[in-house]
Amino acid sequence: MKLQARNRWIPMPAQSFILFVVWLLLNNSVAPGQILLGAFLAWTIPLLVSPMQARQPRVLRHGLAVRYTFMVMYDIVVANFEVAMRVLGPNRRLNPAFVAIPLDLEGDLPITLLASTISLTPGTVSTEVSEDRRWLYVHALHLENETALIEQIKSRYEAPLKEIFGC
Amino acid sequence: MLSMTITIVSVMICIALVMNLIRLLTGPDLPDRILALDTLYINSIGLILLFGLYKGSALYFEGALLIAMLGFVSTAALCKYLLRGDIIE
Amino acid sequence: MSTTVELIVSAFLLMGGSFVLLGSFGLLKLPDFFTRLHAPTKATTLGLAGLLIGSMIYFFAAEQRLMVHELLITLFLLITAPVSAHMLAKTALHHQVKSLQRTQGRSLAESARERQAPSFSEDTNL
Incomplete structure (x- = not known):
């Protein structure tokens, strides 16, 4: 079982991606402003919450x-x-x-x-x-x-x- | 034809809501009542969606999303209260 | 909007509505709490997914605009339904809700409440 490796600047890449997609889905648009705001949120929220998360095994296949x-x-x-x-x-x-x-x-x-x-x-x-x-x-x-x-x-x-x- | 289908499905969901209400009032134990409440909010999401379809407006989805989230949180909080006698420890 | 689209949307709505009705009927009819838990968690979730897919197709055809909120609600319900079912079952075990007299392996409920490994002694037929 391999645990997830931690990057300092992007601690949770999968979760960041999901946040980004959900933000676009919620607003139902792909306007440049929404993309920028979504990217910002997807970057900062994991930075704030990553210390609270327990390490989970990684998807291998x-x-x-x-x-x-x-x-x-x-x-x-x-x-x-x-x-x-x-x-x-x-x-x-x-x-x-x-x-x-x-x-x-x-x-x-x-x-x-x-x-x-x-x-x-x-x-x-x-x-x-x-x-x-x-x-x-x-x-x-x-x-x-x-x-x-x-x-x-x-x-x-x-x-x-x-x-x-x-x- | 579509408006007739919407009416029929609305009636079905209303019957479902009445069934949940009966279970909510008669449910012998507390978990039964929480389960009935849980089902009640899920069914009400369906009713709101149908109303949105009937009006032809997509605005009601925000409401449906909010009910989905708050309903789950309230179910979890009620269960937690019954389990521990406290919501936030 | 063409008749074919209306037919497809109607079919999805009717399927979803009947599953929602069935889940609530099961909630009313089944004999004890643990069997009652089955109907709403499964049937109602699928029923609502049917309704949401129907409305998604409708708005796509009527406004030529892809509405993806519905997918979000469906996903959310699919993720939360098993979690709330699990919490309700845990609460019922904790409150010692009576299960049906003919339920097999009722002694397992005791060890489940204590969160211990099962002891294969009495009425488990392994």
Whole structure:
């Protein structure tokens, strides 16, 4: 796992870029004045807040990260139809469960990303992480096979994240 | 045709808002009520967007953006208060 | 504005509206807090994304001007929905909200509240 290197003058390049783009989106224009102001904000805000930020692991494989994003979006749509069917069906056919998933990931950012994907995708909501960051507790709306669920989450979401962050 | 669709979808969202209100009033526990409030503000964003479409004005997006941000912060603050009995430690 | 654009916008709006309605219906109907948490976090987020995409297409066609605010709202909701769901679940665990009697692995909720590793003793069927 490689931590982010710190440059003194541009401490958070990715965040600076995101700030710049969001500023232009908010104002909905590419006028020179807005670009100048956006660049100024994107440079000064990270300078002010960088001492508060904890160091996070770096994205190593950018192509895989983009592919992961699209896969998650596709899964969100699929999962929504699944949840819709479960909601419309009768309550007594539901089979809710708490499941503990062993984590192989390290670092706060990858675990947060995994928990968020789990919350948004297949009929599960992440509820809690154990203190030693080894277990993720998940509530499933309808559980058919516990080992299959754990296997699916580990192979489909955790493995790519592990590769992206190299940890 | 589009104005009719907007009316139909507005009615759907209003029914959704009434459902959230019932859950907000009857919810057996406090987390249920917070969840109902959370859903209530998300649905109201939808209603504001539809009103903007109906009027043909893009001004309402600023309002929608503000509601999205304030709603999230208020949900987080309420949860934090229930968890710790304090908002800022 | 052409009929095709109106059709596309209507389809997106109707899809978004039905998902929003479904999420709220799930909130009203499902039996306990943890199952109720599923419907609004997933269905309502996608429903709102549908509404926003519809309105983005509409304004693009009507004013020939790309409105990207909607994308910003969609992204914001996509990022915050799981976070607020997680905080609500944490609050519910902390307040010992009753989960449904037939929920599997209810003993896991205890260890989750204490933030400890699970102890595989009683009713976990691993």
